[in-house]
Amino acid sequence: MRPETTQRITNHELANNFIDEQVKEIQSQVKDGRVLLALSGGVDSSVVAALLIKAIGKQLICVHVNHGLMRKGESEEVLKVFKDELDANLVYVDATDRFLNKLEDVAEPETKRKIIGAEFIRVFEEEARKANNKGEISFLAQGTIYPDILESDGVKAHHNVGGLPDDLQFELVEPVKFLYKDEVRVVGKALGLPESMVERQPFPGPGLGVRCLGAITRDRLEALREADAILRQELDGQDIWQYFISIPDFKATGVKDGKRAYEWVAIIRCVNTTDAMEVTVPRLEWEKLEKITIRILKEVPGICRVCYDMSPKPPATIEWE
Numbered sequence: 001m002r003p004e005t006t007q008r009i010t011n012h013e014l015a016n017n018f019i020d021e022q023v024k025e026i027q028s029q030v031k032d033g034r035v036l037l038a039l040s041g042g043v044d045s046s047v048v049a050a051l052l053i054k055a056i057g058k059q060l061i062c063v064h065v066n067h068g069l070m071r072k073g074e075s076e077e078v079l080k081v082f083k084d085e086l087d088a089n090l091v092y093v094d095a096t097d098r099f100l101n102k103l104e105d106v107a108e109p110e111t112k113r114k115i116i117g118a119e120f121i122r123v124f125e126e127e128a129r130k131a132n133n134k135g136e137i138s139f140l141a142q143g144t145i146y147p148d149i150l151e152s153d154g155v156k157a158h159h160n161v162g163g164l165p166d167d168l169q170f171e172l173v174e175p176v177k178f179l180y181k182d183e184v185r186v187v188g189k190a191l192g193l194p195e196s197m198v199e200r201q202p203f204p205g206p207g208l209g210v211r212c213l214g215a216i217t218r219d220r221l222e223a224l225r226e227a228d229a230i231l232r233q234e235l236d237g238q239d240i241w242q243y244f245i246s247i248p249d250f251k252a253t254g255v256k257d258g259k260r261a262y263e264w265v266a267i268i269r270c271v272n273t274t275d276a277m278e279v280t281v282p283r284l285e286w287e288k289l290e291k292i293t294i295r296i297l298k299e300v301p302g303i304c305r306v307c308y309d310m311s312p313k314p315p316a317t318i319e320w321e
């Protein structure tokens, strides 16, 4: 448990002290060993990756699995920051076809999540074995943060590469396990990670898979990715806790170019909260909503209707499935 006297990391100087301490600690734990890390591009795994690169450089092997359910540009940003700028030892796996084939015709939300989770572990495990053949890997780094540890205590199991098979035996390296999210962000900034990565909104592990409702099709997934990118562009910089698009698996009637259209409905979801347990819906400016709507209708093929979800949580959850 985090010692009660631990000072909260609120500024660059405290973050730098933490980084110096952790670099020494990681070096003395790992020595000349090799460390594996699943790099999703989320805040926690990105900060752990940057910390480990500083401590042990190429002894860290990052694996980024693109399950085809990432937001627009997300995998590219991971590659740009970690491969090009930080010169990381990064294995990129485009497993889009594998995931989408497995998900074909699967409409039940929990089954979708299970398939995505299980396939993720399989792909990661395969890459781990390949990397292990090139030299012994004895450590697994994880972006576990303090709330994950607190929440695992009965409320919900945390899902950091949870359920890796027992025969992949690694010693864990968890350098941010006593930090809260805001502290992880301060450390990330001090490590020089871009704002867009450090201030990232929560994004479910199953990604756009839980927002392309019902059975996922490639064309509807693509429409979702494009509409979501427009929403993110338009709301960038606004103080909203989380926002995204969901697209249900039914069509609505419209009229385009003087002809009847039968196309999808994009639903805008914006929420404010402190803990994701209870949320309110922000009052977006009408002009902003109008602009987002018009852009999506004009720029994204296959969508003829846009709605704004007004439901607080409870009773509605943040995600639609």
Ligand code: XMP
Pocket (backbone or CB within 6 Å): 113, 202, 203, 204, 205, 206, 210, 242, 276, 313, 316, 317, 318, 319, 320
């Ligand atoms: P709900 O929909 O339960 O979401 O109100 C609460 C918060 O959790 C995120 N979320 C997930 N995160 N795996 C994750 O890592 C998931 O399967 C998952 N489902 C929901 C959601 O985006 C929101 O921030």
